[in-house]
Amino acid sequence: MAANYWTSTQKQNWLFETYEIADLREEIGRQHMKAIEQYPLPDRRLMFVFMKDRLMQLGKRLQFRQQCVATALVYLHRYFLFNAMQNVSIYLLTATAFYLASKTEECPHHIRLVVSEARQLWPEYIPNDPSRLGEMEFCLISEMHSQLIVWHPYRSLTTLKENQKLALTNEELSLAWSIINDSFMTDLPLIHPPYLIAITAMFLAVIFVPSKSSLDLKSPVIDYQSMLDATRMSSLGGRVGVSNSIASALNGSTMLHPSHDVSKQLSQQQNNASIKARTLVAAANSEKMQHIIEFLVESDIDVKAMIDATQDIISLYEMWEQYNEKTVKEAVGRCIRGQHLDT
Numbered sequence: 001m002a003a004n005y006w007t008s009t010q011k012q013n014w015l016f017e018t019y020e021i022a023d024l025r026e027e028i029g030r031q032h033m034k035a036i037e038q039y040p041l042p043d044r045r046l047m048f049v050f051m052k053d054r055l056m057q058l059g060k061r062l063q064f065r066q067q068c069v070a071t072a073l074v075y076l077h078r079y080f081l082f083n084a085m086q087n088v089s090i091y092l093l094t095a096t097a098f099y100l101a102s103k104t105e106e107c108p109h110h111i112r113l114v115v116s117e118a119r120q121l122w123p124e125y126i127p128n129d130p131s132r133l134g135e136m137e138f139c140l141i142s143e144m145h146s147q148l149i150v151w152h153p154y155r156s157l158t159t160l161k162e163n164q165k166l167a168l169t170n171e172e173l174s175l176a177w178s179i180i181n182d183s184f185m186t187d188l189p190l191i192h193p194p195y196l197i198a199i200t201a202m203f204l205a206v207i208f209v210p211s212k213s214s215l216d217l218k219s220p221v222i223d224y225q226s227m228l229d230a231t232r233m234s235s236l237g238g239r240v241g242v243s244n245s246i247a248s249a250l251n252g253s254t255m256l257h258p259s260h261d262v263s264k265q266l267s268q269q270q271n272n273a274s275i276k277a278r279t280l281v282a283a284a285n286s287e288k289m290q291h292i293i294e295f296l297v298e299s300d301i302d303v304k305a306m307i308d309a310t311q312d313i314i315s316l317y318e319m320w321e322q323y324n325e326k327t328v329k330e331a332v333g334r335c336i337r338g339q340h341l342d343t
Contacts, residue, residue, distance in 0.1 A: 009147035032084040039335035048185040050328045054094045061117040071150045072101035073184040089341040091125035096136040153180045156198035175205035178234040200309040243317035
């Protein structure tokens with residue numbers, strides 16, 4: 001196990017450029033064109049919302065840590081880099097990812113117990129034979145080359161919380177935590193390091209707090225260990241108007257608005273700290289925002305990457321408003337039965 005993220009297999013082997021992911025998926029599309037055309041599935045992000053909900057269903061029947069679900073979602077992202085969703089039982093794979101992640105995150109469950117609880121939830125899709133889940137576990141481990149340790153943005157958010165200059169409120173931290181949870185529905189864990197996802201979530205939360213009251217979002221006081229051990233994953237997804245509210249809030253900040261020249265200037269001149277400082281501070285609309293921008297400048301954060309991550313998160317919330325669990329469930333069931341993946 002790597003002692004820190006910078007020497008981890010995640011940093012070395014599991015971060016990709018956007019075009020690399022597109023190329024991998026294009027190759028999968030060519031190899032499995034017939035199955036993909038015959039059994040179309042909803043948008044990938046909606047599929048991950050569906051799989052996250054299945055993980056939470058299973059987790060509620062077993063003692064688990066929230067980080068276990070996050071790790072399982074990363075495993076699923078990695079698996080589907082090289083495999084078509086149409087060629088595997090989503091239910092069996094989801095149960096397997098949970099089982100494997102529970103061992104990695106040191107809250108293990110016996111394989112028979114996981115199979116038993118999964119069968120209670122999805123009896124038509126989970127075989128009674130534990131060896132089937134064991135075989136799927138072997139496939140999952142093989143696809144990831146036995147590189148199972150996952151570094152999450154939660155740890156980075158904890159560090160940001162301790163930064164006195166940022167002076168983040170519990171409300172902002174709670175929103176940032178929810179945005180991090182939602183980021184696992186996107187490709188962000190495959191593209192960006194965890195610290196950048198945490199910083200992006202923090203920035204969005206600070207911008208979003210003034211406009212969130214109209215959406216009736218509650219922000220409990222955060223205790224980080226209890227949040228990691230929680231039996232639910234807080235989320236902004238599925239609420240009508242979230243994407244528009246974030247986008248509107250961003251309109252007041254030139255820093256992360258991709259249509260403004262300042263964003264292009266920052267990305268082009270990222271090595272010039274003085275230019276970044278002048279441009280960013282000019283965009284600040286509050287003392288707190290100035291402190292955050294100073295932190296970004298001093299940390300030499302990749303602003304272009306933050307812009308991309310922000311766009312992915314807003315796009316996720318727009319897509320999430322279209323989520324219909326019944327529609328996804330029917331499409332998944334049709335595929336599993338048609339491909340005889342339930343036998």
